[in-house]
Amino acid sequence: MEMAKNSYEYVLKLKKRRQKDYGSEASWSSLESDVREFVRAKTKTEKERWLTKRNVPQARAIAAETNLPAGDNGWTHYVGQRLDLSPPQGSPTREERKEMQAAGVRNSQFEEFLKKNAAPREAVQAVEHVLEEWIRGRTDLMQELLATELSVNRSPVSREVFSRVLRSFTFPDHGAVNEARHGILSSQRDFSGTLQVPDWKHMFRPITAEHRITVIRSQSSNQLRDEVVAAFQFVHAPNDLVLLTVERRKTRWVVKDLTNVIVH
Known part of the structure; x- marks a missing residue:
């Protein structure tokens, strides 16, 4: 509520600097109860209903942008929804x-x-192998692709926690995953459900017209250690930019860190 109030007051200050006549503005006190109702909406469905009731354009796409559980409408209702900002x-x-x-x-x-900063072809192939095993939920095979020492967001974690974080990203309702902190803090959340797709590469949002997954050499790479970083976003988790660090250990490539950055 404090953020909403400060944002509104900032807009009013900006309005005074514009030459265009926008007419008189509403007082914050007249808006406060309506804003509080929106703030209290805890799912994408509840946000969409609030927006639709007030005739806000692109209500579903706006709701899809929030890091909240899907709610009554179900997660498929919001997958692929993006704001239309075209001129x-x-x-x-x-x-x-x-x-x-x-x-x-x-x-x-x-x-x-x-x-x-292009990664070697063999590194790109190794990353793609890891991602395919991950998306298809082959956790038994994934164990061979994990390093001995693992970290999430650069903080050391056990193999069990790391595997749970991997499973969380393939759970359909990513808003629910976000609330559970991707399984880092609690092992109670069941992330057994996975998305079924004919082509695993379609699970990733295009970064550009040419790229869904970007693999580059890590800045810490040297002649003694080959390390690459893969960057991508899942279609069902549009607010998470995932960075996967993969390193060559002797004759094989293994995952050593997963970092996710929230973007809007």
């Missing part, structure tokens, strides 16, 4: 042309970055 049809404005130009520069810089 209106017609000739692009000056600002839109600038943004299109900037996007082109960003894409070329990203491709250049990948070329300079």
